[in-house]
Amino acid sequence: xxxxxxxxxxxxxxxxxxxxxxxxxxxxxxxxxxxxxxxxxxxxxxxxxxxxxxxxxxxxxxxxxxxxxxxxxxxxxxxxxxxxxxxxxxxxxxxxxxxxxxxxxxxxxxxxxxxxxxxxxxxxxxxxxxxxxxxxxxxxxxxxxxxxxxxxxxxxxxxxxxxxxxxxxxxxxxxxxxxxxxxxxxxxxxxxxxxxxxxxxxxxxxxxxxxxxxxxxxxxxxxxxxxxxxxxxxxxxxxxxxxxxxxxxxxxxxxxxxxxxxxxxxxxxxxxxx
Amino acid sequence: xxxxxxxxxxxxxxxxxxxxxxxxxxxxxxxxxxxxxxxxxxxxxxxxxxxxxxxxxxxxxxxxxxxxxxxxxxxxxxxxxxxxxxxxxxxxxxxxxxxxxxxxxxxxxxxxxxxxxxxxxxxxxxxxxxxxxxxxxxxxxxxxxxxxxxxxxxxxxxxxxxxxxxxxxxxxxxxxxxxxxxxxxxxxxxxxxxxxxxxxxxxxxxxxxxxxxxxxxxxxxxxxxxxxxxxxxxxxxxxxxxxxxxxxxxxxxxxxxxxxxxxxxxxxxxxxxxxxxxxxxxx
Numbered sequence: 001x002x003x004x005x006x007x008x009x010x011x012x013x014x015x016x017x018x019x020x021x022x023x024x025x026x027x028x029x030x031x032x033x034x035x036x037x038x039x040x041x042x043x044x045x046x047x048x049x050x051x052x053x054x055x056x057x058x059x060x061x062x063x064x065x066x067x068x069x070x071x072x073x074x075x076x077x078x079x080x081x082x083x084x085x086x087x088x089x090x091x092x093x094x095x096x097x098x099x100x101x102x103x104x105x106x107x108x109x110x111x112x113x114x115x116x117x118x119x120x121x122x123x124x125x126x127x128x129x130x131x132x133x134x135x136x137x138x139x140x141x142x143x144x145x146x147x148x149x150x151x152x153x154x155x156x157x158x159x160x161x162x163x164x165x166x167x168x169x170x171x172x173x174x175x176x177x178x179x180x181x182x183x184x185x186x187x188x189x190x191x192x193x194x195x196x197x198x199x200x201x202x203x204x205x206x207x208x209x210x211x212x213x214x215x216x217x218x219x220x221x222x223x224x225x226x227x228x229x230x231x232x233x234x235x236x237x238x239x240x241x242x243x244x245x246x247x248x249x250x251x252x253x254x255x256x257x258x259x260x261x262x263x264x265x266x267x268x269x270x271x272x273x274x
Numbered sequence: 275x276x277x278x279x280x281x282x283x284x285x286x287x288x289x290x291x292x293x294x295x296x297x298x299x300x301x302x303x304x305x306x307x308x309x310x311x312x313x314x315x316x317x318x319x320x321x322x323x324x325x326x327x328x329x330x331x332x333x334x335x336x337x338x339x340x341x342x343x344x345x346x347x348x349x350x351x352x353x354x355x356x357x358x359x360x361x362x363x364x365x366x367x368x369x370x371x372x373x374x375x376x377x378x379x380x381x382x383x384x385x386x387x388x389x390x391x392x393x394x395x396x397x398x399x400x401x402x403x404x405x406x407x408x409x410x411x412x413x414x415x416x417x418x419x420x421x422x423x424x425x426x427x428x429x430x431x432x433x434x435x436x437x438x439x440x441x442x443x444x445x446x447x448x449x450x451x452x453x454x455x456x457x458x459x460x461x462x463x464x465x466x467x468x469x470x471x472x473x474x475x476x477x478x479x480x481x482x483x484x485x486x487x488x489x490x491x492x493x494x495x496x497x498x499x500x501x502x503x504x505x506x507x508x509x510x511x512x513x514x515x516x517x518x519x520x521x522x523x524x525x526x527x528x529x530x531x532x533x534x535x536x537x538x539x540x541x542x543x544x545x546x547x548x549x550x551x552x553x554x555x556x557x
Contacts (some may be wrong), residue, residue: 023485034450035449036449037419037447038419042419049286083447084368084420086366135287137319138314138365138366138443145409164443164447165314165446167313167314167476168515168516169515170314171517174516193447193450193453195450196479198516230451232449234450235454236544238519238520239520241544241545241548242521242544242548243315245548246548246552258520258524258527262528262532268555269534269555270552
């Protein structure tokens with residue numbers, strides 16, 4: 001469980017990035033943190049694995065304050081995949097990259113081998129096993145970064161902008177994959193701008209603006225409240241847009257799922273034509 | 275007039291064992307707004323690197339076939355000369371920013387073209403304002419967030435007002451509203467100044483509505499090339515796994531699977547879809 005109590009954070013250059021954040025994320029929850037560039041999303045999640053410590057207030061992971069343990073200890077529990085994979089990749093081959101953290105955590109050679117193969121396979125990277133990560137495309141490098149974190153099986157997984165540079169099929173795989181992790185009671189936190197992806201996943205959404213939380217709730221509620229979305233510089237998903245535009249005809253406004261949209265529209269159309 | 279034309283263009287990176295793009299034959303007309311999309315690793319970025327000669331002049335490797343950009347055969351002209359005609363915004367802004375201030379970065383291209391100081395300042399301010407980073411002009415680019423850096427990279431290219439703008443996922447780090455505004459600016463420049471735009475994107479719900487030409491690539495080859503409404507609603511596109519706009523998908527489901535008599539103009543945006551729905555619901 002992640003507990004954040006009235007956290008403030010000021011960068012050394014004086015920029016106040018978090019201004020009184022309180023929230024609780026339970027084990028097994030799937031949360032999307034959204035908001036404008038510079039709203040403090042990445043700063044907030046960097047507190048979850050102790051990369052940043054609050055200037056005021058406290059952050060605890062499973063009851064232990066992040067100021068009381070090392071980042072290395074926390075990392076075993078909280079895996080962090082960065083926005084820009086180039087900040088995290090450095091090995092000569094994809095295989096070495098994935099094995100690196102496992103070696104650091106002191107896993108046995110046989111376990112490392114298995115875990116590496118498992119992670120490669122999971123993210124469709126087996127054919128690149130011996131390739132240099134820097135020869136791969138942006139989207140592929142992103143998957144290598146994800147594989148290297150998943151390999152050590154952290155309990156809490158933080159993904160900063162996981163869908164950037166990913167094509168539709170990869171996103172669909174990522175979605176399936178997050179749902180699988182969720183079924184295993186992992187906690188998954190994504191920082192994202194991708195409204196369509198969030199609309200398809202339907203997680204709990206936390207909306208941030210200027211270092212504060214402005215909304216917190218189900219995706220189908222938050223992504224269909226234009227007033228809040230505007231504040232956070234989010235464009236509603238296309239399905240929600242269609243239903244806002246049709247709201248004068250008496251349609252519900254909280255629709256983000258394409259199949260739900262289909263059912264509602266079909267009923268209305270058939271009623272007219274019969 | 276074609277501003278970019280390739281014939282059987284094939285290219286292989288120096289240490290690769292197979293070509294990154296194969297037999298690419300495309301024609302981009304002056305003033306078009308072209309979307310290039312396809313699964314990751316399909317060769318989109320590689321193709322863009324050919325448009326300003328980074329391939330083969332910088333990346334080396336083996337190139338075959340023909341390619342002319344702004345009437346120049348890229349094999350015979352250095353990147354510095356091609357840069358006068360083609361502005362490229364890279365996928366990763368860090369690869370392109372280097373100056374000590376945002377303003378200097380944005381001015382760099384104009385300085386190289388020998389613009390007079392006053393004219394240059396005007397153009398730089400214009401680009402900084404359009405991308406909403408005027409207040410960051412004295413900051414160091416490397417200290418900025420990914421989204422802010424991306425806007426600096428876009429401003430640098432906008433400032434040049436090149437004949438051809440090639441943008442490789444230029445807004446991936448930006449929040450959707452800012453991304454939308456940037457695409458509107460690019461569309462506006464395309465419309466008013468006739469700048470040819472080549473945009474590589476996965477997020478078609480944000481961009482398809484601006485395009486009048488779409489190229490879909492898969493495994494290094496061009497598999498579909500033509501009118502966006504037709505191509506985005508085709509079965510092949512869906513099979514390749516391109517993420518078509520939700521409005522287009524909803525249209526397809528209602529029309530094809532459910533037999534609803536929706537209008538003929540395939541929608542690419544929510545507004546277009548709403549219009550079609552009103553026609554069948556309000557009658």
